[in-house]
Amino acid sequence: MTAKVKYDEVEVGQEIPAAGYRVRRLDLVKYAGASGDFNPIHWNERYAKSVGLPDVIAHGMYTMAQGGRFLTDWAGDPAAVVEYGVRFSSMVVVPDDEEGATVTVSGRIEEKLPDNRVVVALTATSNGSRVLSKARAVVRLA
Template sequence: MTATVKYDEVEVGQEIPAAEYRVRRVNLVMYAGASGDFNPIHWNERFAKAVGLPDVIAHGMYTMAQGGRFVTDWAGDPAAVVDYGVRFSSMVVVPDDDEGATITVSGVVEEKLDDQRVVVGLTARADDAQVLSKARAVVRLA
């Protein structure tokens, strides 16, 4: 699969429209099964509150994955992402209701490199808190 975004059509400073990713507790349970991270702060409200958290929180790597999903959705090809890194800056609190939480991710093309690559800076927020900082992806475009 080739990337649908073309290198020649991308400019530095170009904004990538935000996308919202809903997170419900069932998503965290499924992620725990896939990742092997069964820490009860990610699924047990009573335990999470007992250790001082406001409620169940999403796995950091789950949150990071939503940023990666945003980039691959934009590029049109998961293999286009050649480097991706973040720092975790806040928790995604996931209440036990139908709404759950929402992670909103947006991006901007920060730099054009050689070999058809661009650097995309990401912003990820949940409940008005920035949940990922220094989030950057290097993406090889068509």
């Protein structure tokens, strides 16, 4: 776990440095098992292409989880995220190679609230496209 970010150390407008999260097909298979979402567009290239997709795509909730991971890594406490919501704006296409895809997440402090809470706006991209929009979280800091 990283050091806990303190409320008094952040300011409105402050940028949170980006982090990249690799997504491989194996990750999608593991996520399917955990979530129960075995839709073949998330693991079967032939099927994904037959329904008009460019390749296998990551689960939307898996992509959203990378934003949550970014927040908990930054805050240093998994329980810090008290509200979190996104809209899915583009697909994370996951090629069948060792590199897979990368979801890059960054953030900016939008507002400081009472009780050591901050509103964080997230940006998440993959392969040059924004994959989450209207991504916002309320995070309680130390």
